[in-house]
Amino acid sequence: MLETQHTTSYYAASANPSPARPALQGSSETDVCVIGAGFTGISAALHLAEQGFRVTVLEAVQVGFGASGRNGGQIVNSYSRDIDVIERTLGADQARLLGDMAFEGGRIIRERVARYGIDCDLKDGGVFAALNGNHMKHLEAQKKLWERYGNTQLELLDDRRIREVVNTDIYTGGMLDMSGGHIHPLNLVLGEAAAFESLGGIIHEHSPVTRIDQGSIPVVHTAEGQVKARYVIVAGNAYLGNLLPQLAAKSMPCGTQVITTEPLSEELASSLLPQDYCVEDCAYLLDYYRLSGDRRMIFGGGVVYGARDPSNIEALIRPNLIKTFPQLKDVKIDYAWTGNFLLTLSRLPQVGRIGDNIYYSQGCSGHGVTFTHVAGRVLAEVLRGQAERFDAFAALPHYPFPGGRLLRVPFTAMGAWYYQMRDKLGL
Numbered sequence: 001m002l003e004t005q006h007t008t009s010y011y012a013a014s015a016n017p018s019p020a021r022p023a024l025q026g027s028s029e030t031d032v033c034v035i036g037a038g039f040t041g042i043s044a045a046l047h048l049a050e051q052g053f054r055v056t057v058l059e060a061v062q063v064g065f066g067a068s069g070r071n072g073g074q075i076v077n078s079y080s081r082d083i084d085v086i087e088r089t090l091g092a093d094q095a096r097l098l099g100d101m102a103f104e105g106g107r108i109i110r111e112r113v114a115r116y117g118i119d120c121d122l123k124d125g126g127v128f129a130a131l132n133g134n135h136m137k138h139l140e141a142q143k144k145l146w147e148r149y150g151n152t153q154l155e156l157l158d159d160r161r162i163r164e165v166v167n168t169d170i171y172t173g174g175m176l177d178m179s180g181g182h183i184h185p186l187n188l189v190l191g192e193a194a195a196f197e198s199l200g201g202i203i204h205e206h207s208p209v210t211r212i213d214q215g216s217i218p219v220v221h222t223a224e225g226q227v228k229a230r231y232v233i234v235a236g237n238a239y240l241g242n243l244l245p246q247l248a249a250k251s252m253p254c255g256t257q258v259i260t261t262e263p264l265s266e267e268l269a270s271s272l273l274p275q276d277y278c279v280e281d282c283a284y285l286l287d288y289y290r291l292s293g294d295r296r297m298i299f300g301g302g303v304v305y306g307a308r309d310p311s312n313i314e315a316l317i318r319p320n321l322i323k324t325f326p327q328l329k330d331v332k333i334d335y336a337w338t339g340n341f342l343l344t345l346s347r348l349p350q351v352g353r354i355g356d357n358i359y360y361s362q363g364c365s366g367h368g369v370t371f372t373h374v375a376g377r378v379l380a381e382v383l384r385g386q387a388e389r390f391d392a393f394a395a396l397p398h399y400p401f402p403g404g405r406l407l408r409v410p411f412t413a414m415g416a417w418y419y420q421m422r423d424k425l426g427l
């Protein structure tokens with residue numbers, strides 16, 4: 001079924017007002033045509049508009065329709081695979097460039113919220129929670145690694161200290177990152193879109209791109225119009241489908257689900273998360289949660305490889321909520337939804353160019369709130385002729401999933417089952 005508006009999430013129900021943006025009709029010309037109005041597309045568009053480029057964004061549904069308007073809202077630093085993996089695969093010089101960018105996304109978000117006065121419930125502080133001794137060892141190593149790349153806002157939490165920030169018995173310790181934090185993601189992307197428009201940028205909603213004619217001046221087609229541009233940026237991520245088969249071949253859309261409780265009393269909410277930090281655990285298939293601006297518990301988890309929609313999201317996620325916070329056993333769930341992120345085999349993002357003038361960034365593999373903001377800046381840099389940071393990402397090696405499009409789902413699910421068993425056994 002063709003979707004025409006935001007999914008029925010808590011975020012859509014509490015979105016700040018935004019204008020209706022008409023579909024593209026007829027022909028137009030611009031410097032840059034961006035496909036997709038999530039964080040990647042809007043971040044790139046805003047960076048470019050700030051530098052004087054004329055930019056047109058084409059969005060299939062509405063601004064923030066995809067993962068950017070549905071996610072856990074957690075500002076998580078670095079990449080889904082950490083900088084040590086990059087050090088091992090690409091060597092010290094590339095790792096230095098990519099490592100220096102690992103904490104930039106959170107800074108970009110904070111700068112934008114401040115500069116454009118975006119109302120998106122921004123809060124500082126994110127916790128990584130350890131479920132066993134191995135997770136804790138991993139966090140100790142991660143702290144040392146991140147400190148080498150300049151993050152000085154980290155604190156290891158022992159089993160007593162973690163209980164002061166998360167009121168549950170299931171964790172053995174954790175790590176607090178005060179440069180992490182959380183936001184209402186849909187309101188962030190809507191605010192960034194409004195900032196882009198205030199600089200003369202154009203957004204057409206309800207304008208799915210059906211074809212790109214490649215050439216010295218690429219032409220981007222929708223059902224009722226076309227845009228000629230010097231450059232195209234493809235930012236459709238897990239919702240892009242097969243528009244560019246070479247991008248679909250090395251990535252796999254996956255679903256993850258989120259539930260949101262009714263508003264909690266002030267007393268209950270502050271007894272669960274006294275400092276209002278967001279939390280994600282260190283399991284391979286992780287749980288992530290936080291309080292909303294109006295004191296609801298927003299709790300996500302689970303992965304559906306291949307992005308089929310589960311029939312009963314509450315039944316899937318509620319047991320994890322109650323295991324973490326038995327205090328919420330009688331709570332009512334007001335919203336439940338699913339969203340798709342794009343997995344790559346390496347779990348590192350894919351950034352690159354097709355031909356001379358079509359650029360893309362995709363595949364943050366679950367952690368994309370910060371990276372997409374860096375990607376937007378890096379794409380704007382390369383269009384201005386500064387390619388060093390773009391080249392650092394473009395050099396990351398990427399491979400197709402084993403089993404091809406037919407068998408990649410069962411193969412990946414088998415791999416995930418193995419890692420889940422290791423988590424359960426504390427290995």
Ligand SMILES: Cc1cc2nc3c(=O)[nH]c(=O)nc-3n(C[C@H](O)[C@H](O)[C@H](O)COP(=O)(O)OP(=O)(O)OC[C@H]3O[C@@H](n4cnc5c(N)ncnc54)[C@H](O)[C@@H]3O)c2cc1C
Nearest residue numbers: 036038039040060066067068071072074209236339368369
């Ligand atoms: C449920 C969920 C929870 C998550 N939680 C977190 C979290 O807490 N922290 C974190 O860091 N990351 C999280 N992520 C990941 C993060 O949300 C994504 O990495 C990020 O939002 C991707 O942004 P994007 O702009 O690349 O893609 P999207 O936000 O998916 O945007 C792509 C856009 O392109 C449009 N589009 C696609 N094809 C076309 C076309 N042909 N023509 C026009 N438009 C098109 C789509 O309609 C969509 O609006 C989560 C993801 C999900 C799904």
